[in-house]
Amino acid sequence: MLYAILCYNDEAVTTSWTQEEDDAVMAKLQVVHDQLYADKLLGPSIRLMPTTTATTLRKSQDLVLDGPFAETKEQLLGFYIIDVANLEAALQVARDLGKANPGGAYELRPINIYQPGIEIK
Amino acid sequence: MxxxxxxxxxxxxxxxxxxxxxxxxxxxxxxxxxxxxxxxxxxxxxxxxxxxxxxxxxxxxxxxxxxxxxxxxxxxxxxxxxxxxxxxxxxxxxxxxxxxxxxADYRDDILRLLFICCHPDLPAVQQVAVALRIVCGLSVAQIARAFLVGESAMEQRITRAKARIGQAKVAFETPGPAERAERLAAVAAVVYLIFNEGYSSTGEEADRKAPFAEEAIRLARLLLRLFPAEPEIMGLTALMLLQHARAPARFAPCGELILLEDQDRTLWNRALIAEGLALLDKALRHAAPGPYQVQAAIAALHDRAPRAQDTDWREIDALYATLERMTPSPVVTLNRAVAVSKVAGPQAALDMIAPLAQPLGGYFYFYGAKGGFLMQLGRGREAYEAFDRAIALAGTAAEAAHIRLHLDRLAKDAEASAR
Known part of the structure; x- marks a missing residue:
């Protein structure tokens, strides 16, 4: 079963981290990532730039708006694609990631269609 | 959690x-x-x-x-x-x-809080100190250390500044669009002032003021979340990100300043550059250029060049010409002259800065640049004089040390040609 783990957190907090704090979180996460690769559970993972860089296209009127689609207290900051047996296993992965990177929430969403597309370097 | x-x-x-x-x-x-x-x-x-x-x-x-x-x-x-x-x-x-x-309330709250730090009676340095204390919450001790004054002296300065602010009539009702735009422009200026206070310092001072640049970027991102469609706020944020990205390469281990063209570009922070470029890209779509966007575009051209010799100086010259029209100032012209020296040669640059001798007579960088152009023209004696003036005007040891390198090279060249 393919799941997307959508990562939500308060971006005002995460962008306030110093470079050292950010590096420390990424290093802790990398340990979890490496284990997930070894267990053949983790596909692509993506960290998004802050929502200040976002642009939204309202399709019906072709209206281009600055900023993210939804103004929320916590923002979508990235996502993982994982390949697991069931929801319980997906939750376990999310818990492992959460221990390395506390704060905010993960939303687990089963994936309907997955197309890897072109190879991106 | x-x-x-x-x-x-x-x-x-x-x-x-x-x-x-x-x-x-x-x-x-x-x-x-x-x-x-x-x-x-x-x-x-x-x-x-x-x-x-x-x-x-x-x-x-x-x-x-x-x-x-x-x-x-x-x-x-x-x-x-x-x-x-x-x-x-x-x-x-x-x-x-x-x-x-x-x-929308809290957007105006934050803007007002930053705006009161821009009180025109306060000297720039005090605006920075007050903003860092009140808005960013840095401790008085931290700020005092950065400005090399005692804690009680800084406490007094901030107290006095706050008393001045208290006397000023700050409107507490919701500002109208024109007043909001005015406040935003003043606030953007103080944010960039905080950044520059950190960025333009060298040596030991740079260590003490290192958090300033990060605080300024944090404030700019906050402003951008509050005003997501303001191209100049995008430009300001992009400008600071694109400059701050080079911070890891700006100083030698001994604290000496390394010029842009000599920096190890592999040390530049690619994530910050990418974010800055994305913001600049967003800003340009508005087709409402302003000084921060133009300066960000100049910084972007430097950041995009894989090697110093790949820099698009022609485009930088054109951007400085635009900036000169928007905000005419001898310092902008001096910066443009550096681009001109790369495009049209040192004589053209020297001609360009000749009228600046009066307004920039007390400016370290003027004599540093003049000496550099004269050196390229092989006018060693005049270059020596200009560098000498520069050293006398240097604000920090690192600045003086940098000019001394040029002087040493001139002395060596003179020796070699005498032999």
Whole structure:
């Protein structure tokens, strides 16, 4: 079963981290990532730039708006694609990631269609 | 979830919004700051036990407001404090308050809080100090260390600045569009001032002021979240990101300044550059150019060049010409002359800066650049004189050391040709 783990957190907090704090979180996460690769559970993972860089296209009127689609207290900051047996296993992965990177929430969403597309370097 | 580092980060990032709202409520900076301080103390006690609230800023505003009111009552009637239980149960009030805060109100709160630091009577350095203390929450000790003054002297300076601010009539009603735009422009200027205070320092001073650049970027991102469609705020944020990205390559291990063309570009922070370029790209779509966007575009051209010799100086020259039209100043012309020297040669650059000798007669960089152009033209004696003037005007040891390198090279060349 393919799941997307959508990562939500308060971006005002995460962008306030110093470079050292950010590096420390990424290093802790990398340990979890490496284990997930070894267990053949983790596909692509993506960290998004802050929502200040976002642009939204309202399709019906072709209206281009600055900023993210939804103004929320916590923002979508990235996502993982994982390949697991069931929801319980997906939750376990999310818990492992959460221990390395506390704060905010993960939303687990089963994936309907997955197309890897072109190879991106 | 409730580890101390997280709580600390949450308090820091909630600060501008919370102090801004408390200032609107109490209309007095000291009261607002004290109330916020008190709310933070309660958060440190309460959050590890009950878990952090969903909206830390709303929680702090609510608690700060109660505590400020209590303090006022105590002062007027010497009444007893309400018990801790009476204010610790905040779950019910938090939700509606958070909803109200999502409105436009708090945008103006933060803008007002930053705006009061831009008081025209305050010298630039004091604007920076006050903004760092009030808006960013840096301690007086931290700021004092950065400015190389004693803690009590800095405390006094900030107190005096705050007294001045207190006398000024700051409008507390919701500003109209024109006034909001005016405030935003003034606030952008003070944010860039904070950045430059950190960025333009060298040597040991650079270490002490290193957090300034990061604080300025944090404020700019905050402004951008509040005003997501302002191209100049995008430009300002992009400009600072694109410059700050080079920070890891700007100093030699001994603290000596390394010029852009000599920097190890593999040390540049690619993530910050990518973010800056994305913001600049967004800004340009608005087709409403301004000085911050133009300066960001110049920084982007430097950041995009894989090697110094790949720099698109022709485009940089054109951008400086645009900047000269927008904000005419001898310093902009001096910067343009560097681009001109690369495109049209040192003589053209020297001609360009000739009229600047009067307005920039006391400016270190003027004589540094002049000496550089003369050196390229092989006019060693005149170059030597210009560098000599530059050293006399150098503001820091690192600046002087840098010019001394040129002088040493001139001396060696002279020796070689004499032999």
């Amino acid at each position: 409730s580890d101390p580092a997280w709580i600390d980060a949450a308090l820091t990032s909630a600060r501008p919004q919370a102090v801004g709202a408390l200032l609107r409520y109490f209309r007095d900076l000291d009261t607002a700051e004290e109330a916020f301080q008190d709310a933070c103390l309660r958060a440190l006690k309460n959050w590890p036990v009950n878990g952090p609230p969903r909206d830390p800023a709303a929680w702090l505003i609510m608690v700060g407001r109660n505590s400020g009111i209590d303090a006022a009552r105590r002062r007027s009637k010497q009444q007893a404090l309400p018990s801790e239980d009476a204010i610790s149960d905040l779950d019910d009030v938090e939700a509606p308050l958070a909803e109200r805060l999502d409105g």
